[in-house]
Amino acid sequence: MAQRSTFRRKGRATIIDVGRVAGVSDATVSRALNRPETVSQTTRERIHAAIAETGYVPNPLAKAMVSGRTHTVGALVPTLDHAIFSKFLHALETELSAQSYNLVVAVTEGDNTLELEKAKKLLSMGVEGLIVSGLSHNGELLELAERAAVSLVATSYYEPGASLPTIGYDNEVAAKLALAHLTGLGHRNIAVIHGPVSSNDRTQSRLKGLHDAGNDIDLHFIQTSLDYRGGGEALLQWDRSMTAILCLSDVLAMGALFKLQADGIQVPHDVSLMGFDNMDPSEFLTPPLTSLKLPIEDMGKATAKAVCDHLQSGEPIASIELHTQLAVRDSTAPVGK
């Protein structure tokens, strides 16, 4: 803990202090650290001793400043407290970190104003790329990112015509796929339980995909809060004339299933139940839940790769479509059963 004033200016030793102790210039120290082969054996040893003596730690800010790189990518997500986003971020972080990038996370609560505000913070800390969720954003966001020369990419979406690259899946098609499964089983009168529409463009797209279902299909849309409770409460608007329930999220489906179980209503005997997301527990439920698999982990990996490639090559980011897939399990059955 010796406080050698020789090599301490404002608390921390600098590369110059190390040089002074080792009897060389700062440039030599820098070289010893970054390209050791250009420094003689003996000098290198003296320098390392000096580093140990001074407790020198490179100043990351000075480094970043001179290189102009922070190796940092920012992600804006509506929430962390939802398996979809945390799974996505997990995959994203893993891949980014494999390529030596750091991930800064900011939560937007689905609020475009807050999103803009947090985007500013991320930009003003020097992120090199910015990942957002969905397509509806404050108009200023794009402009902001462009001014900062930071490239933007949207996820949870695939829409090649959009004003920014998108990496994700087609929510409309996915919703159609889910519905087709139920109609294929003969269901014609179907409850659709979904979360709030405002400030959730994924839900909006999914609903859009359902709207032109066809004349002989009766859809009853039930909006509720996007949580387990909401799934249960939505059932108040359900009656047995609707032979199937399509939930636009597995959380809602589980909420509904638990309520049905509590009420003694048999799935799929009394009603078919289908989710959307394919979350971890879904396949273990009783009965195992039919759902729609979203390629969340792939999306995380692909997004990380795209951003890293872009930062390396300078090429613009291309949109990538990932595919959704039915996971047919026991919670859905033919209408007659």
Add this chain to the structure above:
Amino acid sequence: MAQRSTFRRKGRATIIDVGRVAGVSDATVSRALNRPETVSQTTRERIHAAIAETGYVPNPLAKAMVSGRTHTVGALVPTLDHAIFSKFLHALETELSAQSYNLVVAVTEGDNTLELEKAKKLLSMGVEGLIVSGLSHNGELLELAERAAVSLVATSYYEPGASLPTIGYDNEVAAKLALAHLTGLGHRNIAVIHGPVSSNDRTQSRLKGLHDAGNDIDLHFIQTSLDYRGGGEALLQWDRSMTAILCLSDVLAMGALFKLQADGIQVPHDVSLMGFDNMDPSEFLTPPLTSLKLPIEDMGKATAKAVCDHLQSGEPIASIELHTQLAVRDSTAPVGK
């Protein structure tokens, strides 16, 4: 999109370019931006026009370098793909962001070597504080953080004697509390389902809390994988002589419950089932799951506050104990029933 070579050096306009266009020095521009009241009205206007013209965006790195601050805090968590940690991070981010700090997240997969590696990356990008989960770490970590003059705080734990400040709860006490609930209902022969012990010191502590349960209590420890499947599979080692099952995580409890439901075993009639964590769905299960509430959100908030206070005041971080609490619901019943 005019490419005025006058004010472009390496692609981006600098504060000096703005000054040149506005006909003032860089210092005046800097002041106009940071302390506008010290600059005359007319000059300010000219400067803002110049900023618009040049598309100037302050370089965050230079700023950080001169101020020596990044306003960034790092968090190392075992995984993001688990509600506990993502809930924690959500609360953490919310509070940090309220105090204008950014959050960098790194995933350790519960591996101390990887943790150390990622800690290095976080330090070398300039985090001002580092939040880790649990107490078992690579020894180098503490040393590293100290050298970088970055303060460390451990969460999910409360242990005032530890070598670093801890903000969390007492896992041993919590486990005892859970067990006491079951023994209080008369259960004497209890299965304890838990996840992998290695590299999970929270599980270790919880088990430690159970070990001196008392002579008349028979505990059957069943280790399994920490996921829904694991909870179900663990039941292979359970038989009806064990009148209660204590799962050291709600994920395991849900996995077990779903399997019990599938097998037609009634909870709590045939067996009492208790979880640990109190995750979102638990109260909606059929039957609602008795669990042990962990103060995860409080922990996130408290940790953020502690770190921010520390960074503001320079005072060392003090350990904080948060309390756990039983959430008694219908999945547990007296042994006779």
Add this chain to the structure above:
DNA sequence: TCCGCTAATGTAGACGTCTACATTTTCGCG
């Protein structure tokens, strides 16, 4: 022994912003 080449090290200035201090301008008031 000296030339010339290579290896090793030093010098100087750049990166973009901030700020203490110096200087200039402004303006009120006698």
Add this chain to the structure above:
DNA sequence: CGCGAAAATGTAGACGTCTACATTAGCGGA
């Protein structure tokens, strides 16, 4: 009309690291 204080602006150098270029040292060969 000029003095002096206050307001406005400029100058210079710091922050810590990197690197192109300049310089010195070292060494083998003739």
